[in-house]
Amino acid sequence: MSFTKKPGGKALDLLQHLPRITLGNLRPEPGTRKPEKRRGRGQHGGNRSGRGHKGERQRGNRPRLGFEGGQTPFYLAIPKYGYNEGHSRRPQYQPLTLRRLQYLIDLGRLDPTQPIDLTQMVNGRGVTIQPLKRDYGVQLVEEGAGVFAAKVNIEVQMASEAAIAAIERNGGIVTTGFYDPRSLAILCKPVPFFISGQPIPKRMFPGEDMVRYYTDAANRGYLADPGKIQKARVALAQKYGYVLPDISKDELFHMLSMRKDPRQIFFGLLPGWVVNMPEKKILKPTDEKLLQYYST
Amino acid sequence: MAAYMLCRRTAMFCWAIRGLSSIKSYIPVSAQCGLLQQIAHYNPKPLKLNLKNPYIPDKDSENTPEWQKTAKYDRKLFGRYGFSSGVNPAELWPSHAQLEEMIAEEREWNPPLEVLLKNVEAKEMEANAKRLAREKLIAGNMAKMPKMVADWRREKQEAKLKLKEEKARRDRLLAEARERFGYALDPRSPKFLEMVSDIEKEEKRKRS
Numbered sequence: 167m168s169f170t171k172k173p174g175g176k177a178l179d180l181l182q183h184l185p186r187i188t189l190g191n192l193r194p195e196p197g198t199r200k201p202e203k204r205r206g207r208g209q210h211g212g213n214r215s216g217r218g219h220k221g222e223r224q225r226g227n228r229p230r231l232g233f234e235g236g237q238t239p240f241y242l243a244i245p246k247y248g249y250n251e252g253h254s255r256r257p258q259y260q261p262l263t264l265r266r267l268q269y270l271i272d273l274g275r276l277d278p279t280q281p282i283d284l285t286q287m288v289n290g291r292g293v294t295i296q297p298l299k300r301d302y303g304v305q306l307v308e309e310g311a312g313v314f315a316a317k318v319n320i321e322v323q324m325a326s327e328a329a330i331a332a333i334e335r336n337g338g339i340v341t342t343g344f345y346d347p348r349s350l351a352i353l354c355k356p357v358p359f360f361i362s363g364q365p366i367p368k369r370m371f372p373g374e375d376m377v378r379y380y381t382d383a384a385n386r387g388y389l390a391d392p393g394k395i396q397k398a399r400v401a402l403a404q405k406y407g408y409v410l411p412d413i414s415k416d417e418l419f420h421m422l423s424m425r426k427d428p429r430q431i432f433f434g435l436l437p438g439w440v441v442n443m444p445e446k447k448i449l450k451p452t453d454e455k456l457l458q459y460y461s462t
Numbered sequence: 463m464a465a466y467m468l469c470r471r472t473a474m475f476c477w478a479i480r481g482l483s484s485i486k487s488y489i490p491v492s493a494q495c496g497l498l499q500q501i502a503h504y505n506p507k508p509l510k511l512n513l514k515n516p517y518i519p520d521k522d523s524e525n526t527p528e529w530q531k532t533a534k535y536d537r538k539l540f541g542r543y544g545f546s547s548g549v550n551p552a553e554l555w556p557s558h559a560q561l562e563e564m565i566a567e568e569r570e571w572n573p574p575l576e577v578l579l580k581n582v583e584a585k586e587m588e589a590n591a592k593r594l595a596r597e598k599l600i601a602g603n604m605a606k607m608p609k610m611v612a613d614w615r616r617e618k619q620e621a622k623l624k625l626k627e628e629k630a631r632r633d634r635l636l637a638e639a640r641e642r643f644g645y646a647l648d649p650r651s652p653k654f655l656e657m658v659s660d661i662e663k664e665e666k667r668k669r670s
Contacts (some may be wrong), residue, residue: 289506316560357509363541365555370572375583389575428575440554444511444544451555459561462574 257302259324259339264308264332267292271318281319281424281433284345288354297351306340308332319422324379330386331402337411339422343388344380346370349431356432360441365451368429368437368460388428394436429462516543635661 172178185191199360206215270276271379275290284304287293295301303323312334318338325340348411349369352359371389372380380387383394384402403410413422424451429437438460440449451457479516504510518539519530529535537554539547556564634651639647639657 245614279544361511361536361541363539371575371578374578374585376668377575377578377582387604438550442541442544443509444513444542444546447544449551449554455558455561456555459565 172183172272254300256300258300258302259303259305260295261307262287262304262322263307263309264292264314264329267306267318267320268310268314268316270315273428276318278316278318279418279421281321281421283321283433284323284350285356285432286306295354297347297354302347303345303350306333317416317418317422319424321426324385327384327402328406331406331408334399334402334410335406335408337413337416339413340386341388341425342380342385343426343428344369344372344376345431346372353371353431357443360443363440364439365460366435366437368462369431371428388426511542513546516547518543518547592632 174181204211206212208222214224217226222228232241234240258322259329267276270287270290270292271278276282276286280286284293284295287304288295289305293304295304305324306320306322306326306329308326308328311328314332315336317336318333318339320333320338321341321343323342323344330340346369348367352366378391379385381389383390383398386395386398399410413419416422426433431437435441435448438451438456442449451460519526519535521531533553536549540549540551540554545551607619635654635658636647636649639649641653642657643653
């Protein structure tokens, strides 16, 4: 009796002796396929076919949803209040859980060795953004903070405090950046924009209501002071009770410290440049006024 | 452009701008431990630019629709077919006049960051000032409250006492009248009033 186990073991044995898999050898897992309900067949399904006895129910003439037989229905009795007023004009931020982020990184759809941007997320089909439906980007949500264990340099449009803590605990960097609707559309679908032959526009600043959010170091805003951001990192580590890892000693420090300029939409491309897809060339303006405009 | 090459603010992190590598057709991912290498083979949709038989409209002919002679369409032609489309690349950017318009529009609708922050601060200060003023007013009025309450209570009590006094006086006068005339006299009658005036005169004489 040999004590060495052969690799594969019983599975390999089975594989060698059982016949090859064909359509005739397969069967779905019991419980996955439920037979559909067929009305009007058989002793129990027939007769009234599950419609009840006479009346509007059997004859399919029930009144509309919400009707209460003439009594003022609930949806009309309750008085209106402006909860939903202007709802279609409110900015929306698609939530991205840390769990989903980890899932995408594990499957290889997002590359943690490069800065993760909204473009990367859309390319990896991680999130779906509709810039025309008042979406202003992506917000990081802390669900899944317990399972998150990836070191990333991520840029989102909003982030909750616990999510920021979870990312920084693993040695990553979060930045919140604002994209006005045109820049957001370009960021989500860069290739159709390049094909349209327009120069890359400047990113506009947030409005008066959001500028406070993006100048705050606690939200890791892109307009905030970097010194204050470092202090905020330390403070957050103390608040959530973890040791803040030192990024400067990391091998990927250069990648982690990559950040976009406030007027820049893409890494490596500046406003004013034209990207030519068929010939794979970049055209830059030389006119003084244009240069001055595009560099603010 | 050079402004971007210098750091705008003294940054803890180096905000160097690196060029993107060419569009990858796969995304290699290496976990930090270095043991696993997961590669997701992401095949992007093929970009059909139709470079073999491009449609480049004839600018001089009358049959071509107007919209195919505009600058916007020229930019799209250049974007799709590149230099072979026959478009002068200098026309891709706005002309000086258009640039002036863009700058004016931006100045009005998208002011620079400093102006924005100043406006926000001004609004906040105003709101704060209003709130402070209101709170001061409320605090001042609340401080006056105990005194006002005491005053009001005192007044009420005085009024009550006066009423009592008045009633007592009227009772006394009625009793006096009853004593004098021998029957219950109506206080509204002239006899009663005469009697009241007499009593008052006597009291005045006594005092003086």
